[in-house]
Amino acid sequence: MQNNKQWQEELEILACIISKLPLEKSIKWGSEVFTYHGKNVVSYGGFKNYFTIWFYNGVFLKDPYQVLVNAQEGKTKALRQWRFTSKKEIDADKITEYINEAIENEKKGLRIQPEKFKQLPIPxxxxxxxxxxxxxxxxxxxxxxxxxxxxxxxxxxxxxxxxxxxxxxxxxxxxxxxxxxxxxxxx
Incomplete structure (x- = not known):
C-alpha cells in the first residue's frame, strides 16, 4: 500500500462511510481494519493507480454491481477488492450495501475451508x-x-x-x- 497523499481525500470518504456501520476499528498490518466480533470484515487503502476497499471474505458477497476483483488470482481465496480511480466512483449506498452483506456473512460464520495440505517434494x-x-x-x-x-x-x-x-x-x-x-x- 502506498503511503502517498494521492488518494487522501478519497480515503477519508471511504473511512467516513465505513465508520457509520456497526464495526470495530483496529490497526492491523499498519492499516485500519474494521472487524465484527473480532473477525476482519473490511479495510481500505491507496495504491499507485487506484484506491480500494477490500472485503476479507468477499468471495461470499453476491456482487450485484460486478465491482469486485480478486487481487491475486490463484493465490487469494477469500479476499475481494473494489477498486476506484476517482472520487466520482464512490457510491456510499452501494458500499454500505456490500459492507452490510459482509457483516451478515460474518454473523453466519461463512469461511472458505482450508485446502488439504499436500506435502511438497524436497528440492x-x-x-x-x-x-x-x-x-x-x-x-x-x-x-x-x-x-x-x-x-x-x-x-x-x-x-x-x-x-x-x-x-x-x-x-x-x-x-x-x-x-x-x-x-x-x-x-
Missing part, C-alpha cells in the same frame, strides 16, 4: 544440504508440515543458484531453532 538443492548436514535434516523433519512447506517454497522460488545459496544460509539457523520462515508475521 534437490535442499536435499544435497541435508545429505551433508544430518543435524539440519533432523531439525527440518521435526518442523510442522506447514513450516517445511514454507522453506521448500522459499528455496524453489529462487531461480539462480546464488540466490538459492543465500536463502539456504538464511534459513539454516531458523530450521535449527525450530521456527518457521514466516513466524514473525504470525500472531
Amino acid at each position: 534437490d538443492f535442499l536435499q544435497k544440504e541435508f545429505d551433508t548436514d544430518i543435524n539440519l535434516y533432523e531439525h527440518f523433519i521435526k518442523l510442522t508440515a506447514g513450516r517445511q512447506k514454507e522453506y521448500i517454497i522459499y528455496i524453489n522460488e529462487a531461480k539462480q543458484e546464488v540466490t538459492k545459496l543465500k536463502r539456504l544460509e538464511k534459513i539454516k539457523p531458523l530450521i535449527i531453532q525450530g521456527i518457521g520462515l514466516n513466524d514473525k508475521y504470525k500472531n
